[in-house]
Amino acid sequence: MPMACQTLTQALEKLILSLCLESYPCGQGSWRKPSLREHEDLDDAALEDQFILLELLRSPQSPWQEKGSWSPQALALRELAVKTPGILKGNFKHTFFTSLRIVDMGVSVIDEGLLKFSCLEELVLSANHITQLLSENLPKTLLVLELYSNQISSLKSLKTHPPPPHLQHLGLGNNCLGSPEDIQYFTAEHWPQLKSLDLSWCGFTELYHVVEALSALPCLQSLVLVGNPLTLASSYPGIVLDSLPRLLYLDGARVTPEDRHQFRGFSQLKGTVFEEAEVTVCVQKIKGVPKPALSLEEFPVVSYSYSASYEFLDQPQSQENTNVESHILTNIHQNPPHQREGSASILCPGADFLKTSWEHHNKGLNIPVVMNSTQKQEWAEVMEFNFMRTNRFSDLTVLKNFFLRGLWLTVEEEKVVSWPAPPAEIGGTKASADKKGKESTDQNSKDKKKKKETVINLIHEAPVKQTLGSVHVELKNLMEGKHQIQVDCNLGTLHSEESVRTTVTREKEQSKKPIENKKTKPSGDTASAQRNLTPSKGKGRARKENETDPRADDNFNSITEPLTVEFSVQLSKVLCASQLSNQTTMK
Incomplete structure (x- = not known):
């Protein structure tokens, strides 16, 4: 179940706190031998003690085992808290992280507390409730920013605060984007090193204007537009491939030389056919x-x-x-x-x-x-x-x-x-009688x-x-x-209807069989019972018909096909x- 709305810093502090860096088996508590804290030369017992503490962090069966799926540096930071706990001072914990994955945690705002993560290179914030891309709160070292499936409806914040200059991947798929104003922010000035752009499942409709804007990105090599209305146009993907010659991947598929040759000349044609499906x-x-x-x-x-x-x-x-x-x-x-x-x-x-x-x-x-x-x-x-x-x-x-x-x-x-x-009445009854008389005498x-x-x-x-x-x-x-x-x-x-009637008749006849058997129940030896059960000629025909009905029904059911x-x-x-x-x- 998603968590309540919170800032990104609040979510990160909770995750770091869950690492228990100051609790057993990490930190400098009484469970550590003095030689681990006071002496550089560690005896064998101390080395064994440190190995046991690390094993508690790494073993899948250990209750202190931490998956750390939200960051690949989470486990490394815990081991560092065992080996050299004294180093975890000041802002070291924040600068240690280079990759963060905060997915479906109810984050609503990218606040300025994120700037403490000054070495951050990858930030994934998919499936949250973020409404604005506040680029002023993003570390300048950021290379990958993923904001898939949020509630971002505008990129106006980029007008006053440019994004991180070295950003190489931007994921904005499944957001409320698609207006002409959003297109104007995809410029070389805002994204000088952007190589990968994900705009899937947004609301972009004007194919020619989108492609014209994206052609200004000097390093763009991968583009995802699947799920946008513009992909329904009959000229897609020809317009995109011919207008973006540096593109290597489109919608996850490799662009081949055959594709380039097939769609050569699309970018030279303009018209409303671009926007039609x-x-x-x-x-x-x-x-x-x-x-x-x-x-x-x-x-x-x-x-x-x-x-x-x-x-x-x-x-x-x-x-x-x-x-x-x-x-x-x-x-x-x-x-x-x-x-x-x-x-x-x-x-x-x-x-x-x-x-x-x-x-x-x-x-x-x-x-x-x-x-x-x-x-x-x-x-x-x-x-x-x-x-x-x-x-x-x-x-x-x-x-x-x-x-x-x-x-x-x-x-x-x-x-x-x-x-x-x-029949139409012509001339009354008498005329009809005269007509019958003539028919009996005149063969023609x-x-x-x-x-x-x-x-x-x-x-x-x-x-x-x-x-x-x-x-x-x-x-x-x-x-x-x-x-x-x-x-x-x-x-x-x-x-x-015929098969339904046959089935109903068969069920009625089967319901009568126990009563008939009860009336004809024989007494005496087996031979006399068999003689008493010998049917008359008429009853034999009825029994024969009853015996053929199930076969007819089975034959019908076997050849019936679904609609x-x-x-x-x-x-x-x-x-x-x-x-x-x-x-x-x-x-």
Whole structure:
């Protein structure tokens, strides 16, 4: 559990105090032999005593063993307190540390007490509550500063107090940064020796302005931008690699000569295409829908059709597929699809967890989404939809939030019941009788009547829609550098009405078996019992049917497949400068 908010100095003093430098087995207490404190020439007994004290610090089984994960110098300082305890005077304890790792300890302020650590080279303050980068309180010797996952919302303090001049790595990932004002502080004057910069999972959106500012850093060799909205732009990472020729690593991956050649010329092109993302959604196949039960009667005529629907951002843009049925979800905090009225209760395993995740991602986010539907198809064992829709989005921040949220995919069944239209009354009853008389004498008229009867006008009832299943599709990987998510969504196993009726009938018949056995319980010897149990011909047929029902059920269960949808979301990327030039010309 995180500690209460405190200054960095308070947290450090508590950690140093936990080393017990003045307590057993460290320090100059009564547990030490006089020769250890007063004489330079140590006898064998004294050397053995010092070895035992050091062993107490180093042994994993010792109660005085200290892991010292917050600093590699912590254990060395304790051993020094055993060997030469008199040296721990004044500010020596603070100057001894060159690396500090204060993670998730509730630190809220980098106060001026840190300046006592005048030899500090590495400072890691991840997962705390720091809101400002107070560079005036950082030691000038600092080489590495890691502030990942804090609450820093501005770099304005750098305007009056420059950071340590020799800083080589700066980690500001997962902070509330991303405004144009933050970009202006990445200059050669502020960071003359900066080699590594981590800005991952921030809110930077303007790709061209960010790259233009970072190109001024003379020593930058490693850059991390993953998780920022700008990484969704179709021209990323080409713009970055071509604009920063000294870069050796981008988002943790080594920059190869092939990458340089592939993206050559990107930096010479400018346009709004830099800030746009192109996303393609595909629904390929649906499998596992049970075959609908067919009526043996001629009327009514019942037809079934199936479609897939998915949520996506509502942003009117040019579309490659116009055969889309959409409706706006006005309230982003509404229930997920599987809880809407009329939805079936059949879900994939883990639906409750998916619901919780859905609510968590949408809390506090205003994400306008619409439902997109494929065209309807009649039932088949494998329904080929080959549906594809491509949209372009300029608001990359909203797109990032949507990817973190994920989407809901549903499969719907539409049932339409049709009845024959009532015959039109022409000429009353007498006219009908005359017509029948003519049909009996005129064969040609009879043939025409048969042809006319084959064309029946049907009246369709209102369609009845049913959600067969819903599943949540995670899209977070698109924010972590992956360009495509292709999954076979499992929406659970469905059962047709016919199979349900068969199962119910079988259960009823099995429930009657004990009663029948009780009535036919034989008396006497075994032979007479067998004669009494010999069924009649009619009962034998019934028993045979009962014996075949379980096999039919087992056969049905063995061939039943789960309802699956082949679904993919692709984030398009421009792979060469000529392709980007063509897009700019088209715009």
